[in-house]
Amino acid sequence: MDVFHEKREIRSFLNQERSKDKTVGLVPTMGALHQGHLSLVSKSVSENDVTVVSVFVNPTQFDNPDDLEKYPRKLQADLDLLKAVSEDIAVFSPAVSEMYGEKITSEQYDFDGLDKVMEGEFRSGHFEGVGTIVEALLNTVTPDRAYFGEKDFQQLQIIKxxxxxxxxxxxxxGCPIERETHGLAMSSRNERLSAETRLNAGFIYQTLKAAKEKFGTESAKYIADWVRSQFNNQNELKLEYFEIADEETLTPVLTKQEDMKYRGFIAVYANEVRLIDNLRLN
Known part of the structure; x- marks a missing residue:
């Protein structure tokens, strides 16, 4: 397994591979890998001749400095997990200065409003940071395909x-969400949860599934109100938002239409750890 820390190194390596007419897949990550990441890596390995996994904790997508500081960083453990998938994976793990130079700032983007709702409403500047690093990675690796999990569905639509x-x-x-046995969407943040809280957080997915069952007969407003009520008696889980939105435009739904695809989007604090999830409702 090759590990590269500089853009010129990974570009030189990939130029050699492309000279042999090999296809390239990219899986961008912030490390602290889990089975959700590995499912993306496995898909890339199966669909491309060369897979590049980037491991980079991107400072510009954190609106909370404390969250950035606490984000788990364990490169060697990540490399061990990747080796179990394939020895032929190339890892790109640059320093912040390699990606940003001396000035750590985000580019400005027009995402046609996709970034103004849900996560964008509660995390100022988050998607500018995501866009900045994803664009930089795509321009550095120039992959044929890039793989992203649907847990961050809003992010997936913005990247498209x-x-x-x-x-x-x-x-x-886009790749399906991988879940723990009790339903909690796999996330690097889950490591910060106690065993008991991690188990209790399965309530998030159970609530989404119940909302899906109600979606066929109840109005969007009724379901949103019902979901909010379910968290009133949860001691460890504090609902930040629940929204039913159109999959393509991410526009919140007022009146359901038969020819549209809808998802339920949710953000919950499990004690101090922020968790997100989503589920297609129809």
Missing amino acids: KLVAKRKIPVEIV
Whole structure:
């Protein structure tokens, strides 16, 4: 397994591979890998000749400095997990200065409003930071395909918008959410939960599934009110938002239409750890 820390190194390596007509897949991560990440890596390995996994904790997508400081960093453990998938994976793990230079700032983007709702409403500047690093990674690796998990579904739609607007020649591949046995969406943040809280947080997914069952007969407003009521008696879980939105535009739904695809989006604090999830409702 090759590990690269500089852009020129990974570009030189990939130029050699492309000279042999090999296809390249990219899996961007912030490390602290889990089975959700590994499922993306496995898909890339199965669909491309070369897979690059980036491991980079991106400072510009954290609106909370404390959250950035506490984010788990364990590169060697990540490398061990990746080796179990394939020895042929190339890892790109740059320093912050390698990606940003001397000035750590985000680019400005027009995502046609996709960034103004849900996560964008509660995390100021988050998607500018995401867009900045994803665009930089795509331009550095120039992959044929890039893989992103649907747990961050809003992010996935924004990245598709970014690629279309910037005319970046890459296929963005969305992959299903991987879940723990009790339903909690896999996330690097889960490591910060106690065993008891981690188990109790399965309530988030159970509530989403119940909302899906109600979606066929109840109004969007009724379901949203019902979901909020379910968290009133949860001691460890504090609901930040629940929204039913159109999958493509992420526009919150007022009246359901038969020809539209809808998802329920949720953000919950489990003690001080912020968790997100989503589920298609129809």
